[in-house]
Amino acid sequence: MTSYDLSASTFSPDGRVFQVEYAMKAVENSSTAIGIRCKDGVVFGVEKLVLSKLYEQGSNKRIFNVDRHVGMAVAGLLADARSLSEVAREEASNFRSNYGHNIPLKYLSERVAMYVHAYTLYSAVRPFGCSFIFGSYDQDDGPQLYMVDPSGISFGYWGCAIGKAKQAAKTEIEKLQMKDMTCRELVKEVAKIIYIVHDEVKDKAFELELSWVGEVTNGKHELVPKDIRVEAEKYAKEKTEDGSSTL
Amino acid sequence: MLEESSEPGWLSEEVKTGTTIIAIEFDGGVVLGSDSRVSAGETVVNRVMNKLSLLHDKIYCALSGSAADAQTIAEMVNYQLDVHSIEVGEDPQVRSAATLVKNISYKYKEELSAHLIVAGWDKRGGGQVYVTLNGLLSRQPFAVGGSGSSYVYGFVDAEYRKAMSKEDCQQFVVNTLSLAMSRDGSSGGVAYLVTIDEKGAEEKCILGNELPTFYDQ
Numbered sequence: 362m363t364s365y366d367l368s369a370s371t372f373s374p375d376g377r378v379f380q381v382e383y384a385m386k387a388v389e390n391s392s393t394a395i396g397i398r399c400k401d402g403v404v405f406g407v408e409k410l411v412l413s414k415l416y417e418q419g420s421n422k423r424i425f426n427v428d429r430h431v432g433m434a435v436a437g438l439l440a441d442a443r444s445l446s447e448v449a450r451e452e453a454s455n456f457r458s459n460y461g462h463n464i465p466l467k468y469l470s471e472r473v474a475m476y477v478h479a480y481t482l483y484s485a486v487r488p489f490g491c492s493f494i495f496g497s498y499d500q501d502d503g504p505q506l507y508m509v510d511p512s513g514i515s516f517g518y519w520g521c522a523i524g525k526a527k528q529a530a531k532t533e534i535e536k537l538q539m540k541d542m543t544c545r546e547l548v549k550e551v552a553k554i555i556y557i558v559h560d561e562v563k564d565k566a567f568e569l570e571l572s573w574v575g576e577v578t579n580g581k582h583e584l585v586p587k588d589i590r591v592e593a594e595k596y597a598k599e600k601t602e603d604g605s606s607t608l
Numbered sequence: 609m610l611e612e613s614s615e616p617g618w619l620s621e622e623v624k625t626g627t628t629i630i631a632i633e634f635d636g637g638v639v640l641g642s643d644s645r646v647s648a649g650e651t652v653v654n655r656v657m658n659k660l661s662l663l664h665d666k667i668y669c670a671l672s673g674s675a676a677d678a679q680t681i682a683e684m685v686n687y688q689l690d691v692h693s694i695e696v697g698e699d700p701q702v703r704s705a706a707t708l709v710k711n712i713s714y715k716y717k718e719e720l721s722a723h724l725i726v727a728g729w730d731k732r733g734g735g736q737v738y739v740t741l742n743g744l745l746s747r748q749p750f751a752v753g754g755s756g757s758s759y760v761y762g763f764v765d766a767e768y769r770k771a772m773s774k775e776d777c778q779q780f781v782v783n784t785l786s787l788a789m790s791r792d793g794s795s796g797g798v799a800y801l802v803t804i805d806e807k808g809a810e811e812k813c814i815l816g817n818e819l820p821t822f823y824d825q
Contacts, residue, residue: 460692460700461707461745468696501732 368484380488381481384511387490388437392567393524393558394423396434396494397534397551398506402544402575403496404585405434406551408524408559411566424572424584428453430463430497432574432582436524437491437511445489449473466497470507470515478513488512492523497582498575526558533557544575548585552593556601569594621649622674626794628756629659629670630764630784631727631737633749634777637805638727638735641781642670643756643789644797655797660811664689666804667705667728672754677722685709702728706738706745714743725751729804756788756795763787778803786819 365371366379373379394407407423425433425446433449435442452472456464473493481488492510499505508523509515519539522530533554539547548571555569571590574582585593626647631640642659645652659671661682667689671678685708693700706726713720727737739751752764764784772780778801785799799819801812 459707459711460704461710462701462703465696 369481369486369488370484378481378512381512384437384481384488384490385492388492388511388523389525389527391436391438391491391524392564393522393526393530393555394434394436394494395520395522395530395534395551395554396496396506396508396518397520397537397539397547398496398504398518399539399542399544399547399575401504402498402547402573402577403432403504403506404544404547404551404573404575405432405494405496405571406555407434407436407570408526408555409568409570410564411568418568422570424570426582427469427495428457428464430499430574430580430582431466431469432496432572434494434496434572435491436493438489439491441489442491442493445473445477445491445493448476449493449495463499465499465502466495466505466507467517470495470509470517474509474513474515476513477509477511481511481513494521494523496574498578498580500580504575526560529558530554544573544577545589548573548589549593549596552590552597553600556594556597569597616651618648618651618653621651623648623653623676626756626792627659627672627754628760628785628788628792628795629672629725629753630757630781631670631725631751632768632772632777632781633727633735633737634772634774636734637729637774637803638737639774639777639781640668640670640725640727640802640804641785642800643754643785643795644800645789645795646675647794652796657797658800658813660800660802662686662809663705663709663726664693664700664728666699666730666809667702667726668802668804668809669705669709669727670725670753671722672724673722674720677720678724681709681712681720681722681724684712699730701730701732702726702736702738703730703733703747706740706747710738710740710743710745713740717743723753725753727804729806731806735804752784754795756792759791760784760788774803774805782814783820787822789819790822790824 365373369380392408392410396405427433427449453464480486488511495507497505506518508521520534571585629642644656646654646657689700723741739746789795799814803810
């Protein structure tokens, strides 16, 4: 089996491209990020593991702005994710320049996916080791949520999770009735899920990064304001101290 | 023996669509109108040209200025919109069509001499009219263009009212074209009308003798 995993341009006898699967492992080593779409917007939550007490609070962002109306949460190799966020920004900017309006999220997600996929075809380069969740809100299309993974495919979701605790997070997400919730209600649930899936034993301190885009922000993607974040974290801590954790 | 050039003027003069073009929005769609005269200097080389060009199912543009430049821009944008609508998976926005026209007009503004008015219907914005003269992009409730437009600015400014019905708009367009065609030497022939709404685009041709007559006719 060893000689089939040396480059992305080789299939294994059972039809797998190992390099792409290894890239997905890299994503699974990173801490969890989730995105949930509700009635009037999209909320992102990222479990940012604090590796050193010397880090400035709020630095090392894992949620990016791609355009005014689009947010992107990442998991995996951060350097890869940062350069791909530039690719996404350029796509959105070129679209606006050529067509005069906001880029539709499905189209942006497909363009980024196509770019990621290109790096899975050749032996001269390695696949990107990161996944993203894109979210946007638009007056006419409503809230949209798309996920791109290292193999270069993109799907639309009502809720998705990437990173080390994605299975546990998915289970929690499936319990929610997100289609009937508003952003304000959802922010608290997203914080709760991150607190639930965080592993107190293996990873000590973490910082919760929360962002949203929806009717409540007038279609602009931004970090959740401090007072709402504090309230959401308080709710999350209460609920997890109740012993309602599934881990 | 040397002879003077016996080549007719229209072989050497630039072919212009002298033109009167107009587009106007109503609630639920737009009406576009144009004359049909194409001149090369003083010669009329085509008296029945349809200057309302299709960019997409529910987006048309009205051509004026150099005939070749205007037609080429319209064809390029028609192609780009075809590709774009397949890539995004839905009908293109009128704003996208207008931006594509504007980008070409601006980039090549020194080489081109054409002014296109883009108008159509999309589900987000309803009926919209965009002006792209010299590479600017501006949305307006109605717009006139071409050499004949100078003669009718007073008429359109005085007669335009907000919230006109589809039929009122069509009458407004026909009246404006008729007045311009009777005063502008570079406009004439028949009047072409296109009405675009949610259901689609309807083309109509009004012959010279069916056009409304005014003071001196």
